[in-house]
Amino acid sequence: MGKAKGKGAQGTPATVALTKAKVEFTLHPYEHDPNAQAYGEEAADALGVPYERIFKTLVAEVESGLAVAVVPVAGRLDLKAFAAALGGKRAALADAAKVERVTGYVVGGISPLGQRKKLPTVVDESALGFPTIYFSAGRRGLQIECAPGELVRLTDAITAPIAKPR
Secondary structure, three states: OOOOOOOOOOOOOOHHHHHOOOOEEEEEOHHHHHHHOOHHHHHHHHHHOHHEEEEEEEEEEEOOEEEEEEOOOOOOHHHHHHHOOOOOOOEOOHHHHHHHHHHHOOOOOOOOOOOOOOOOEEEHHHHHHHOOOOEEEEEEOOEEEHHHHHHHHHHHHHOOOOEEOO
16 A cells, blocks of 8 residues: 555545645545445445445534544444443434535545544444555545554544444
């Protein structure tokens, strides 16, 4: 895995953040189908990567405000566990328009890195079981592959068991 530099059209706030932090990462572009509804599964299928290694970025409302959850495509976000990881009792997925406004990304292309506003982040602990994981580079059709520890470090995330099986 070499360092990828922001390449023109592929440069996103997420890739800029990784490059600036001197983190090794690989970009994986794929052809996005505009009719796709399950963006993470689409990325996994297009790239031939197991669902457990592709992570989706979700934004939820907790008592203290908005927070980011990074969970494997193979599972679903356990809202109760997510709230508990942040010291709360309840969480609910945030409205898509609000999420786009706060993160600066479109749904299906939300990266945990390079968001407009730094939000508390929880990465599912299963990420730490892989040498590298994949997550959105900040637009549909582009995934970043990097070490999970780097994602945790750059987002100041906590890790916790926040995913449950589908």
